[in-house]
Amino acid sequence: MSTPAAEVGTTLPPLTVRLTRETLVRYAGASGDFNPIHYSDHAATGLGLPGVVAHGMLTMGLAARAVTGWAGPGARLVSYGVRFTRPVPVPDDGVGAELQVAGTVTAVDADTLTVTLDVTCAGEKVLGAAKVVLAGAAA
Amino acid sequence: MPITPDHAGKAYAPTAPYEVTRGKVAEFAAALGAPLVEGGGPVVAPPTFGAVVTGPAWDVLFTDPELDLQLRRVVHADQQFRYHRPLEPGDVVTATLSIAKVRVRGTTEIITTSVEVRDAVEQTVLVADATFVHSREVGA
Numbered sequence: 001m002s003t004p005a006a007e008v009g010t011t012l013p014p015l016t017v018r019l020t021r022e023t024l025v026r027y028a029g030a031s032g033d034f035n036p037i038h039y040s041d042h043a044a045t046g047l048g049l050p051g052v053v054a055h056g057m058l059t060m061g062l063a064a065r066a067v068t069g070w071a072g073p074g075a076r077l078v079s080y081g082v083r084f085t086r087p088v089p090v091p092d093d094g095v096g097a098e099l100q101v102a103g104t105v106t107a108v109d110a111d112t113l114t115v116t117l118d119v120t121c122a123g124e125k126v127l128g129a130a131k132v133v134l135a136g137a138a139a
Numbered sequence: 140m141p142i143t144p145d146h147a148g149k150a151y152a153p154t155a156p157y158e159v160t161r162g163k164v165a166e167f168a169a170a171l172g173a174p175l176v177e178g179g180g181p182v183v184a185p186p187t188f189g190a191v192v193t194g195p196a197w198d199v200l201f202t203d204p205e206l207d208l209q210l211r212r213v214v215h216a217d218q219q220f221r222y223h224r225p226l227e228p229g230d231v232v233t234a235t236l237s238i239a240k241v242r243v244r245g246t247t248e249i250i251t252t253s254v255e256v257r258d259a260v261e262q263t264v265l266v267a268d269a270t271f272v273h274s275r276e277v278g279a
Contacts, residue, residue, distance in 0.1 A: 017172060030163075030170035032194045036211050043211050047274065056215040061171045061187035069173070073183065080186045081219030081268075129217075132186070 006113055012103035015066040019054055019088070020096035027058040041092075053087035059099065059126060060084075063119045066101040067132045075134040078112055083128035088121045097121055103132075111135055141275060142206040142248050144241045151203075153233035154195040156259070159184065161228040167191060184226040190218075192226070193254045193267045196234035200252060208248075208273050216249070216270040223263050231259045239268075248273040 024038050033055050036043035041051045060082050090097045100120045107114035117130035164184045165175045171185055201210045226232070233256070240251040254267040 023170075023172075026170040030167045031190055033190070035213065037214075047212060047214075057187055057190045057218065058171075060218060061185060061190075064186040065171060065173050068186065073181075076225060077186050077220075077222050079219065079221045081217070083217040084215050087214075 006105045006108060008105055008108055010105040012066055012070045012105075012115065014103075015063075015069070015099075015101040017062045017065070017099045017101070018096055019058070019062075019090050019099065020094075021052065021090060021092050023096070024052065024054060024058065024090055027055055027061075031055065031057060033057065049087060050089045052090055052092070054090050054097065056082075056084040059088055059119065060130075062099055063101045063117050063127060063130060064132065066103045066117065067115050067134070070103070071134055074136055075113075076136045078133040078135050080132045082117075082130040084126070085128040086121075086124055086126045088126050099126070106131075142208065142241055142243075142250065142273070144243065146206065146238050147240050148238065150237040151196065151199050151235065153235045153257070154199065156231045156233055157192055157195070159188075159192070159226055159228050159230040159232065163191065164188060164228060182228050186220065188226055189220045189222075189256065189265050189267050192232050192256050193234050193269075196236035196254045197252075197269070197271075200236055200238070200250075209276065212274045212276065214272050214274075216272050217268075218270075219268045220265055221268075222265045226256075226264060230264065232256050232264060234267075246275040246277055248275060 038055050044052050102118040103115045106116040113134045115132045119127040168175050201208050234254050236254045239253050242249040250271045252269050256265045258264050
């Protein structure tokens with residue numbers, strides 16, 4: 001299976017992901033990123049954050065699901081880059097935070113396809129310049 | 140002595156060889172809420188799995204006594220992975236970090252780094268470029 005037929009302007013199915021403290025703990029263990037701002041309110045507020053925030057790499061990884069789920073296993077990842085423009089606070093309130101991920105194909109050429117992601121939390125953009133370039137995709 | 144712009148160009152030794160296993164890839168995929176599908180063909184690591192193999196190289200940076208950084212005062216500003224080929228179970232890789240640029244603005248230190256991940260035959264698998272912002276503790 002390869003990437004669905006796509007042209008500039010094609011939109012990907014949107015993705016909504018909920019994050020709780022459990023999500024952060026699991027990601028810390030799986031990734032080996034034990035920066036305490038991702039599990040300790042004391043450490044996070046000491047840096048001027050409102051409280052524990054998600055790992056930027058977790059947000060980046062979750063956002064990528066919108067592309068990998070759409071592209072399928074036939075597509076090969078060439079590059080994936082983001083700027084972390086705002087932290088994603090994840091309060092320990094039984095609700096956590098919700099990420100909304102939207103993707104649009106913004107470039108297609110003979111070999112590659114570029115998807116630009118729009119990733120927001122509570123209406124605020126949390127990733128900037130988020131672009132995934134895929135190869136082996138059927139344009 | 141804290142980190143200075145003169146640290147640009149500093150390169151570290153490769154990390155110890157790390158073997159990518161199916162179990163670790165599965166754990167990482169599950170942590171992102173997208174568990175691997177059994178019998179779904181060859182296992183390809185999620186796009187940001189590069190952070191697992193790059194992490195030990197970042198740890199070397201954050202614990203380098205010459206730079207005097209504190210991990211808890213570090214935030215990630217940007218990240219880019221450029222894959223030459225997918226990371227797959229069975230790969231044995233090393234990660235080699237170099238400091239590309241350092242900017243100091245008061246107590247804020249902006250550190251641009253590049254990590255090259257190479258396989259057992261020294262071929263580049265991926266390059267991970269990251270910018271970290273370290274807020275130096277005043278009076279520390």
